[in-house]
Every structure is written in structure tokens, then in C-alpha cells.
Amino acid sequence: MPHPFIVAPRGRTASAEPRPVPPHPVVAPLRRYLADPEVTDVFVNGTQGLYVDRGGGAERIPDWRLDEAAVRELAVGLIALGGRHLDDATPCADVRWEHGVRVHAVLPPIACTGATISIRLAGTGMADLDELGRRGTFDAATGARLERLVDERANILVTGATGAGKTTLLAALLGRVPVSERIVTIEDVAELRIAHPHHVRLEARQANLEGVGAIALGRLLREALRMRPDRLVVGECRGEEVRELLTALNTGHDGGAGTVHASGIADVPARLEALGALAGMDDRALARQTASAIGAIVHIERGRDGVRRVTGIARPVVRGDRLGVEDLP
Structure with missing residues (x-):
């Protein structure tokens, strides 16, 4: 027989506690969304804005804004947290943070609308x-x-x-x-x-x-x-x-x-x-x-x-x- 366990639905724990987020200043523009236990994916599409997926498809966050230089700095910093380097010579990178968070980033001119960031967040509960x-x-x-x-x-x-x-x-x-x-x-x-x-x-x-x-x-x-x-x-x-x-x-x-x-x-x-x-x-x-x-x-x-x-x-x-x-x- 399998062992018994209690599980919360994907994207939230039984107490709806925030998801752990690295305590680094570079994460600040996204901290609110990365900590949300209902969010499964976070997307930064260059200067075109921020989108999050809470399980029902990507939704645009209308009040989120960063200029081109700030988005690039964010992409470079997020990749650096995973121990890799992102620059003009290496414009694409993929890393894993603690707790199973995956971060992928692409810099211009490969990304035509500015630095593009894709973050996949692990569920906060065990799948059952x-x-x-x-x-x-x-x-x-x-x-x-x-x-x-x-x-x-x-x-x-x-x-x-x-x-x-x-x-x-x-x-x-x-x-x-x-x-x-x-x-x-x-x-x-x-x-x-x-x-x-x-x-x-x-x-x-x-x-x-x-x-x-x-x-x-x-x-x-x-x-x-x-x-x-x-x-x-x-x-x-x-x-x-x-x-x-x-x-x-x-x-x-x-x-x-x-x-x-x-x-x-x-x-x-x-x-x-x-x-x-x-x-x-x-x-x-x-x-x-x-x-x-x-x-x-x-x-x-x-x-x-x-x-x-x-x-x-x-x-x-x-x-x-x-x-x-x-x-x-």
C-alpha cells in the first residue's frame, strides 16, 4: 500500500502561505508574483509588460512597467542568481533556483522587443x-x-x-x-x-x-x-x-x-x-x-x-x- 499523505491543490498550500523567494534586491520587481502560491508562470516580454499565469492562462498585469535598460538588468540579475552569465556574447541562458524554480532569459537583438524572461514556478504542494x-x-x-x-x-x-x-x-x-x-x-x-x-x-x-x-x-x-x-x-x-x-x-x-x-x-x-x-x-x-x-x-x-x-x-x-x-x- 502507498503511504498516506496530505496534499494541497497545485499553486497553494493548505494555509495559502507565500512561496519562498530569494532575498535578493534584483528580484524586487517580481517578488509579489513569484511569492503568490497561485501563480504557475511569470513572463516578462521586454518593454511590452508582465504576464502571469494562475492556472487559467496568461494574464497581463496592466500597472507593471520597466524601461528597456531595467528589463535587461533584471534578466541578467535573475540568471546570475542561478550561477550563470547572460551578456551579448551569451544572449540566451536557462537556470534553476532553489525549490525548483526555472528561469529562462533571452537578450536583444535575439529577443526583438527587449529582454524576455520566462519563469516556471514549482507547485507549493506535492502532487496527489x-x-x-x-x-x-x-x-x-x-x-x-x-x-x-x-x-x-x-x-x-x-x-x-x-x-x-x-x-x-x-x-x-x-x-x-x-x-x-x-x-x-x-x-x-x-x-x-x-x-x-x-x-x-x-x-x-x-x-x-x-x-x-x-x-x-x-x-x-x-x-x-x-x-x-x-x-x-x-x-x-x-x-x-x-x-x-x-x-x-x-x-x-x-x-x-x-x-x-x-x-x-x-x-x-x-x-x-x-x-x-x-x-x-x-x-x-x-x-x-x-x-x-x-x-x-x-x-x-x-x-x-x-x-x-x-x-x-x-x-x-x-x-x-x-x-x-x-x-x-
Whole structure:
């Protein structure tokens, strides 16, 4: 049985406490919005203003203003808080702060309307499968199917577009893993927050200013295999690490999981073939490896009303040496 825990809905805690924000002066223009537990994303579109997303889509903040120089200074400062450098020679950068906050910034002339900042804020509570059901992410029958996949130790691939809720759904599924099992997660940026007592988190590292010291997901995946994981999870496959993931899940590591960007279940085969090509896998090898390794594909989408919903559960199959999908019984 999974261990019991109490969870608050995404974007707020039971006591609606503010989200922790770095106590640095550079954060001041955005502090109010970064601390708001209901805000999931903050966007600064150069001199065109500030937008925030509280779960129902981006909304413009009409009384927020900074001039071009101030917006640039803000972008450089926010990236510096994450230990990286942003200037004309390096006009694009992505960093992670404490508590899973992701900050991405682009300077002019790459960003045509002034420095552009995109901030993804982690939820203030742990994701819970029952809570997602109450929010309308899936109906009771689909919820029971998802729990059964976890109980049966199926290898699960969660798919969806950016911001669809892949990480939240995956975290909720992993929260149902028995407490006796060891979960090792590997992410480009550590976002998965799981209500589980035995969770080991590994995070990739970018190269320093000299271009050395990078630790890629593929390397971390090989290291994780030596850590005796009961559940091996890759937060997102974006490139050649898909080869290591499929290899690992084909060598007795049941109950694993990963996420992949895709606009629909029907698009998953093409997406995986593209990732496999980056890893030197031909379509035939990719199809056979995927059909053997992945037990279920769970697709989630964000509707126009802002609600994330599971729109399908399928399984990969081989059709004429190419990868396909069919509905999971």
C-alpha cells in the first residue's frame, strides 16, 4: 500500500502561505508574483509588460512597467542568481533556483522587443492522484487504470505539450509507489517533487564558462543503474538519452517512467523516431526497443479552460518494422 499523505491543490498550500523567494534586491520587481502560491508562470516580454499565469492562462498585469535598460538588468540579475552569465556574447541562458524554480532569459537583438524572461514556478504542494481526479484531470475509471499501471509495475511514458502537466501527473503516479521501493529520478532540471520517503534525485549539469564540467542525462542514467533503483525515472527525454532509457527498461527495471513532448498520442511514434535518430537508432530498432520497454503511454493535454486532462492511454506496437500505437485495453 502507498503511504498516506496530505496534499494541497497545485499553486497553494493548505494555509495559502507565500512561496519562498530569494532575498535578493534584483528580484524586487517580481517578488509579489513569484511569492503568490497561485501563480504557475511569470513572463516578462521586454518593454511590452508582465504576464502571469494562475492556472487559467496568461494574464497581463496592466500597472507593471520597466524601461528597456531595467528589463535587461533584471534578466541578467535573475540568471546570475542561478550561477550563470547572460551578456551579448551569451544572449540566451536557462537556470534553476532553489525549490525548483526555472528561469529562462533571452537578450536583444535575439529577443526583438527587449529582454524576455520566462519563469516556471514549482507547485507549493506535492502532487496527489486523488486531488488530480477532483480537479478534472481524469474520471474515476481512468484514475483506477492509472493506479493499476503503478501497481502492476508497468513502464509508463507520459506525453504532452509544454505546460500540459506531464511532470505533475508523473509525480502523482510515483506518489503511489510502495514505501519499500527506491525511486531514482534523473532530470535536466530537477522539478519532480514526490510524496515518497525513498526518492533519490539526480540533476544534469551545464558546462561552465570555459565549456567544461557538463554532466548530461545519458551519463546520469548510466550512473543511476548502479544505484539499484526499484523505479527508474527520466524526467524528460529530449535527445539521445532515449537509447539509454529504453535499454535500461529492457533489462529488468520494471515500474520505470519518463516523459516526452508530443502533441498527441498519434504523434508519439514520430517523436520517438526523431529522438532515436539522434541516438543512432534506426526505425526498426527503435520500434522493437520501445514496444518491449514501454507498457503504457499516458497522454495529457491542457484545455482552453486551463484544465489539464488525460486524453488517452495507449501502448506501443510494431507495425511493419515501424513504431505504432494502439489503445490500451
